[in-house]
Amino acid sequence: MRVRLLEATEDPEELVCRGARNDYMSDWVGDQSFEDAMAGVDGDTIEEQKANFLGKLLKRGHYGPFEHPSATFAIEGMSRSCMAQLTRHRHASFDVQSMRYVAFDDVDPADVEDGEMVVTPPSATDAEWVGRNQQGGQADEDVVERREEVFQSSVRRAVEDYQELLDLGMPPEDARFVLPIGTEVNVVVTLNPRSLMHIADMRAAADAQWEIRDLTEQLLDLAAEWCPHTFDYYDEHMKHRKNRLAP
Numbered sequence: 519m520r521v522r523l524l525e526a527t528e529d530p531e532e533l534v535c536r537g538a539r540n541d542y543m544s545d546w547v548g549d550q551s552f553e554d555a556m557a558g559v560d561g562d563t564i565e566e567q568k569a570n571f572l573g574k575l576l577k578r579g580h581y582g583p584f585e586h587p588s589a590t591f592a593i594e595g596m597s598r599s600c601m602a603q604l605t606r607h608r609h610a611s612f613d614v615q616s617m618r619y620v621a622f623d624d625v626d627p628a629d630v631e632d633g634e635m636v637v638t639p640p641s642a643t644d645a646e647w648v649g650r651n652q653q654g655g656q657a658d659e660d661v662v663e664r665r666e667e668v669f670q671s672s673v674r675r676a677v678e679d680y681q682e683l684l685d686l687g688m689p690p691e692d693a694r695f696v697l698p699i700g701t702e703v704n705v706v707v708t709l710n711p712r713s714l715m716h717i718a719d720m721r722a723a724a725d726a727q728w729e730i731r732d733l734t735e736q737l738l739d740l741a742a743e744w745c746p747h748t749f750d751y752y753d754e755h756m757k758h759r760k761n762r763l764a765p
């Protein structure tokens with residue numbers, strides 16, 4: 519799975535600070551320079567002031583201002599299973615690649631066994647893999663070899679059947695019913711920092727599935743470049759708490 523930042527609010531942390539400073543000033547923030555709006559906040563430089571102020575907001579649980587900026591990410595090759603988990607989060611906006619209009623008719627079923635079109639979970643190939651809540655645990659090599667065989671022959675057969683149904687004139691929107699839940703999909707998602715922190719609270723946690731954890735970590739890495747003070751603070755002080763950002 520690949521994740522890329524497509525577009526994001528410029529100066530997102532300045533925007534968060536401006537929003538929050540509005541709450542504590544008699545002057546109108548619309549008329550003020552950023553430096554004036556931050557007057558009185560601890561710190562020798564404007565960056566230090568931003569870091570201190572954002573940390574204070576997060577510490578107090580004043581999360582509303584973190585809803586002002588937004589970032590749009592493009593995700594390539596997530597499973598439909600993972601997509602179902604991500605799209606449960608109602609404060610994000612999505613575009614999902616359509617299987618009504620995109621038919622995987624040119625995929626070679628032989629390539630499916632090399633990981634094209636269907637996501638292969640690590641437990642299908644890795645004897646050492648330990649899933650969430652220690653599910654699975656270590657397995658014998660020959661057991662895992664057999665898992666891989668069963669998994670790959672099953673997805674290959676599904677893709678072959680799907681393509682045969684297309685050849686028989688079945689519309690892609692109906693032929694797709696035979697495809698597995700691991701079928702890859704590309705998604706575009708727009709989030710604000712508050713909703714990303716909430717998603718991370720739930721989906722970077724040890725009991726979340728490996729694929730959405732991987733996705734969340736990639737989103738957090740990109741978000742740390744976009745909103746460095748916010749996500750540094752989140753990483754240091756808040757990550758791995760569960761479900762705290764929601765009221």
Ligand SMILES: Cc1cc2nc3c(=O)[nH]c(=O)nc-3n(C[C@H](O)[C@H](O)[C@H](O)COP(=O)(O)OP(=O)(O)OC[C@H]3O[C@@H](n4cnc5c(N)ncnc54)[C@H](O)[C@@H]3O)c2cc1C
Binds near residue numbers: 609716720
């Ligand atoms: C490890 C794990 C296992 C899971 N297993 C299952 C499962 O087996 N079956 C299943 O169905 N789901 C499952 N979920 C999904 C989970 O129950 C949530 O639906 C999903 O994570 C969305 O998160 P959220 O409820 O915080 O809502 P979000 O949409 O992310 O909203 C954020 C917050 O906004 C508030 N909010 C949003 N909408 C409303 C509303 N309508 N009313 C009141 N408050 C609202 C809530 O405070 C909420 O926490 C699982 C999640 C995890 C992390």
